Amino acid sequence: MISIRRARANDVDFLHRLVNDDDVEPFLGGRAALDRESLLREVERSDSEPQDFGRFVIEADGERAGAMGFEVANRRSQIARLERLAVQPAFRGRGIADEAARQFQRHVLLDLGYHRLELEIYAFNERALAHAERAGFVREGVKRKAYLRHGDRVDAVMFALLREDLAE
Numbered sequence: 379m380i381s382i383r384r385a386r387a388n389d390v391d392f393l394h395r396l397v398n399d400d401d402v403e404p405f406l407g408g409r410a411a412l413d414r415e416s417l418l419r420e421v422e423r424s425d426s427e428p429q430d431f432g433r434f435v436i437e438a439d440g441e442r443a444g445a446m447g448f449e450v451a452n453r454r455s456q457i458a459r460l461e462r463l464a465v466q467p468a469f470r471g472r473g474i475a476d477e478a479a480r481q482f483q484r485h486v487l488l489d490l491g492y493h494r495l496e497l498e499i500y501a502f503n504e505r506a507l508a509h510a511e512r513a514g515f516v517r518e519g520v521k522r523k524a525y526l527r528h529g530d531r532v533d534a535v536m537f538a539l540l541r542e543d544l545a546e
Contacts, residue, residue, distance in 0.1 A: 380477040382485070385421045385433040385445065392435070392442045393417045401467045405503045408527055410462060420447075429490060436465065436478040443469040446478065448486055448495075456493035458486050463506070479513040487541045494540050500525070501533035510537045514544075 385393065394414050396402055403412070411417050417433075424433040430453070436444035444465035451459040460482070465475045486492050499506045501520065511517070515537035523531035 379439055380443075380474055380481070381437050382434045382446070382478050382481050383437065384424055384428070385435050386425075387418065387421055389435050389442070390414055390418050390421060393421075393433075393445055396445055396464055396466060397462075399467065402464045404528065405500065405506060406462060406464065407498075408525060432486075434482065436474060438469055438472070438474050442466075443474055444478065446482055448482075451496060456491065458490075458492045458495050460486075460495050460497040463509070475509055476512050479509070483513070483539060483544065487539075487544060492541070494538055496536070496538045498534040498536050500527060501535050507535060510535075513539075515539045516543065 391414070394412075394417055397406060397410060397412050397417070411420050420431075420433050423431050424447075430450040431448070433447045434445060435442055436446065444463070446460070446463045448458045448460050451457040463475060463479065483495060486495060495515075497510065497515065498521070499510060501507075516539065518536045518538050521534040521536060524534045525532050
């Protein structure tokens with residue numbers, strides 16, 4: 379069974395190991411929190427600003443398997459930016475990220491009342507691009523050589539999902 383929940387302080391060590399894993403870190407955005415103190419601040423912010431910011435843990439059969447997050451991008455227009463979906467390598471290939479993403483979409487769009495979810499994925503991250511399409515996101519375009527990542531200029535592929543796009 380796959381479930382998502384808000385991260386808690388006792389998840390920080392797990393989050394720290396996850397975001398610093400050699401098979402995860404190269405695919406995270408350049409602004410991602412990587413140290414324990416920054417991760418704890420994010421967890422605390424998620425708790426104090428649940429409508430505007432969230433850090434979530436993905437669980438598979440009660441075991442921590444990954445994480446994901448969101449931040450308000452435009453409050454007036456009800457747009458949230460999704461970020462940092464990461465699944466531990468040992469849990470990949472089981473559809474965990476796809477199911478967690480669908481739960482997360484419903485939570486942010488329906489429970490929190492957002493209208494539009496946006497995300498950007500490095501163009502070299504083929505696994506994440508395929509995941510976004512499987513999870514129902516619509517590809518909207520490419521930001522050419524938009525980001526400096528590990529010394530290289532890289533493209534970012536933009537995706538979005540609207541409340542009315544949700545599969546019933």
